[in-house]
Every structure is written in structure tokens, then in C-alpha cells.
Amino acid sequence: MRLLLVEDELEIQGFVKRSLTDAGYEVHTAEDAHTAALLASKQVYHGMIVDLGLPDQDGIDLILKLRKDGVSSPVLILSARRSVDDRVKGLELGGDDYLTKPFAVAELLARMRNLLRRNATHAEDSTRLRVRDLELDMLRRRATRGDEVLNLSPQEFVLLEYLCRHAGRVVTRSMLLAEVWGMRIQPDTNVVDVHIYRLRGKIDTEGREPLIKTLRGIGYVLKGS
């Protein structure tokens, strides 16, 4: 998949490009709105990452211009601003997403994946989730590992479901807080970690292969198939 990254800060552009390339995307970059518009008019991109503070134009104006020109690929907006512009909210309603700086690379990747998937509109099997020997029955809200039925609280089930949907990929604490608990907070205590430890205690019991892995400073990953 081909992505267009519009970011004027070269250091940020550098590591974002590297992470996206590592994740298997083909990435084209632009440092300003003019170049970006030119690139977007020449070829089709599956997705775009646009910083709002571009030297020659506001990122929002660039996106709105591209939309007017018929470019419909989903956009992940990067913003170093404190308040969310109403126009950004409008774009969010239109299916685009935004991420405030500084962000975790894992979160950027997850959101980009989400956007691309949303665009591809392929439906997943929503009744049953399977990762290795872990199986989640979404209708009966029941999880099993191998033959053993896991005794999970509703909260833990939602947490495990999220990890399973992102199996093999890193999820950060703030992603978990936002998606599982629905809050954008940065607690300065280890509240999320304790939930993960408890879940791990129920899933990765003695004698089984540990599935939930902690990546210090980054987040967690549930081993994929």
C-alpha cells in the first residue's frame, strides 16, 4: 500500500517513514502543501498522514483542497496544537482520524491500519475471534484457551478482545485507555498495567506459552498466529 506523508519536521518525518516502511507500506514524503498536492495529483495514495503546521499552508486547507479535487483516501492528521480545530472535528466525522504530538509510533501504526481497513470495508467475522489457541465467542462473551474456559470479568473480556483484534501488533497504554475504557487520560500510576497483569494471570497460566508480552516504554503485544 502506498502512503503519502506530509511533514515538514525532517526528524519526525524520518522516524515515521522508517516505521511505516518497516510495517510494509510504501511511503512517499512531502515537506510542504504544494509538493503534497502535486504528488497527490500524479498518483493515487491509499492513505495520507498530514501534519497541520506546514510551512506554506495549514494542513487542514491542504486536506480540504485535496478532497475538493476528488482525493478520497483516508487521512491521519498529526497535530501539535492543544485544541482540536472544529474543521478537524468535521474531518473526524467524515471518517478521518487525528493524533496529537507527541505520539507513540505503535499508536500511529494502529490508527493508520484502522483507517485503511475502514476504507477497504471488508467485514471481519464478528462472532468468533481466534488467536493461536485462544478463542473468543463474541455472542456469548466467553473466552477459552485450549479446552479451558477462562473466567474473565466483562471488562477483561473487552480488553482481551482488543488485544486479539490487534494480535501481533503493539498496543500502547493510551490506546487501551481510549479504546477499552473510552477515556483520553494519562494517569501517572500503573492502572492499565495492573489490568494487563490480571488478564495475563488468567490466560498465561503455568505451563502454557505466554501470549501477552510487555514491551517496556512502548506497550503490550499479544502474540499473533
Add this chain to the structure above:
Amino acid sequence: MSSKAASPIMRSAAWRISLWATLAFAIGTMLVFGMLNQYVADDIQQRSDAWLSGEVEVLGDVAERTPKDRLYERVVGEVAELASREVPNHQRSSGTENDAVFFLQAADSGPAKLWVGSGDGAASLAVIRSARVLPDIPFDARIQGFAIPFRVVSVRIADGSNIYLGLSERDELHVLRNLHARFLALWLASVLLGFIIVFFATRRMLGRVRKITEAASRIGQSDLSTRVPDTTGNDEVGHLARTLNHMLDRIENTVHQLHTITDSLAHDLRSPLTAIRGKLETALSSGVKAEDAEPIASAIDELDRLTEFLNTSLDVAEAKADALRLSRTGVDLDELVRSMIDLYEPCMSDKGLGVQIRSAGSVRVLADPALLHRVIANLLDNELKHLPASSLVCVSLRADKRMATLTVEDNGPGFDAEVSRHLFERRVKGRESRGHGLGLAFVEAVVRVHGGSVAAANRPDGGAQLTVTLPCSETEGQEERHALALVNG
């Protein structure tokens, strides 16, 4: 409903102004009428006095010239009778007898020589004799048997007797009474009309003021870009609206400037933070050895804490200046607190802390949910960081019609005496605290921007207690309805 709607109207300024204006109008018209009444009464009296004087003169003449024979009484009586019929605007009495006028001829003492009028005249004579009478000067005589006094004038004739002519003041009183009744009706009608006109005029005028007040309070709560309408008039209200708008321009400028400063500060700091974080993360995920990973991971943690500190301190700065940007929606505090406790409970029980929720159900407030999440997270983080194991935290939520009260209390050691005085100031923290000391300052600032308040105290039986009050959204709805009721009258 009507009694509820009536009392605000009676308390309104329009009502009071109309009452005072009407009172002044009523007193003024009453004074004018009093003077008019006096003038009319005097005029009527003068006319009847002139008539009386003329008639008594004529009658005196007649009495003098008529020979004192058998026919004297007849002739003079006839003339007096005729004269009495000339009374202007004469109101006929009910009977055949003429009781509006009497004619009396009498010497200084002894019985009446001649009496023309109703009754025998003895009572009249007694009253007239008891009064000091100067010739030719009319006087009032109250005569027994007549409800209305007589106006009497006398003349002395050559034979030494006096001739008295009395005219009942009935006509005069009748005219005046008519005047009074008409005036009273007219006065009442015009006072009522005046009151209604003044009331509606002032209410319309004050309605413009109220519109301005409502607009101004809306502007104060939500956005600063809107302006008070109704600035076109050249009267005081127009001036008020324009002055208010000028003031809003200045406030908006100041707030805008603050936003520009905080935004550019945030922007300038966030870009390098993003770059550093990105590099650290890339380094961490590119397969470094375990002993190298540890410092990188903790550097990322520190960086996140720094970012959070930056965000929070800018939020606090804006909130202190009443310039925090809120996106308010209806929030159920009960639901919000429960989901926060769900998040925090495992961590707390790991630390050996017990948590209790006491709540009677849904409590709706109009607030920015993201900020409220952070407020409650701050309160719970505080408990987590400062409480010794096996303490108990109790979160209770209650609400009355106006305010929702959230209390977080524990049975721990409570606040340090030295800290508790400056609890809500920036950078104040306990000796052992590892936080950045912004937590409670943030809580206080955010709650205040929402129109609430925070109080901290040590409980009498030990432990700390933090109380957050927020205005309920229902009351705001009620106030709006209240205002509508006022507008509709």
C-alpha cells in the same frame, strides 16, 4: 403555574417602575383635579351669591315699598315665590312645596313677620338669629330638618326688620357630586391605562436589557466570539450593548493572545518531544540488549510525564485565566465515576486499598467529559500515591436540584498541615510525592471553570476528604425555562 409566573413579574423592575410612575401620575392628576374642583366650587358659589344679593335687594325694595296692609303678605310672598323660581339650573324638589329657597322677614326679635318656604320658618329664624349676620354678606346656615345647608343673605329695610333670602346649596352640591363621580371614573381609567402603557413600555425596554444580559451570560459561558445584539439604538440600552461589545472585544483579544502564547509554546515544545520520543522508540524496537532497553524505556516514561506536565500546566494556566476551551456535553457523573473506579479498582486492590462507591443513581452535569475524566483520574491517582496499604477509599456522589457533589474520602493519614493550606496551588506537593505537584491545582481550575468548587479537609475521625461540587445540568434547563417564563410574561 400562574402564581409561579406572577411572582417573578411582581419582582421585575418593569413592575416597580410602573408602580412608581403610576403613583406619581395618580397623585398629579388628583392635585390638578383638586384645584379644578376648588375653582368650580368657588365659581358656583359666586354665581349663587350674586343671584342671592340681587334678589334680596329686589325683595327688600318690594317689602319697603309695599304698603303694610292686608295685602302686604300676599304681594311680598308672591314676589318671593316668583323670585325663587328664577334660581338657575334649579333642581325641582320631589314635593310640590319649594324647599330650595326660603324668604323670611323678621325683626331683631319676636316671631317672623313673613315666611315663604317649606315648614314654618321658626327653625330657620332661630339659626339665623344665633349666627352673627352682617348685612349683604352671604353666609352658610345649617337648618334643622334639612340635610343640605342654605346660603343666606340679609338686607335691612327701613322699618327696622331684616329680610333674609336663603338658597339651598343642593344644586351646587349636586353639580360637584356629578363632577366627582365623573372624575373618579375617568381618573381610574386613565391611571389603569397609564399603568398598562408604562408597564409594557418599560418591559419592552427592559426586555432589551434582559436580552443583552442573557446574551452576555451565554458569551461568558461558552464562546467569546458572539456579540450582544441590539446595538443599533441611540438610547441607553444601545449604549450599554455597544459598551459591552467593546469590553468583549478586549476580553476576546486578551484570551486570544493567551491562547496564541500557550498554543505556540505547546507547538514549539511538542515537535522536539515528538522527534525525541520517535527516536527513542525506534531505538527500543530495533532489538537492543535488555540492559540497554531499560534506560531507554524509562526515558520514554519520563518524556510522557513531561508531556503530560506540559499539557496540564498549560491547561491550568488557561483555566486560571478563565480561558480554558471546553467542549461541554451532558455527562452522567454516576456512570463516569463508575467507569473510573472500574479502571482503578484492580490497581488499588493490588496496593491493598479498598474502594467503595455510594451513589443513588444518575447525576447529570453539563461538562467537558475528557477534562472530567482527568479530574477524577487525578483524585484517584492521589489516593493511590499517598495512602498506606489496607486503607479504605470511599467515593460518594449525591445531588440536589442545583449541585452535584462528589466526595472522595479515605481513612489514611490525611493532609499534612503545612501542605493543606496551599493544596490547590501549583507545584505544591507532599514531601514524599513523586508527582509534578499540579494534580489538585488542575482539579480546582477545571472544576472552577465548570462553575463548581473544590474543598479539601481532614475528616474529624482521621483521613482526607476532597469534595467537588458541580452545577447540575437540570438546573440550567430550569433557569432557561424560568427566563422564558419571564419573557412570555
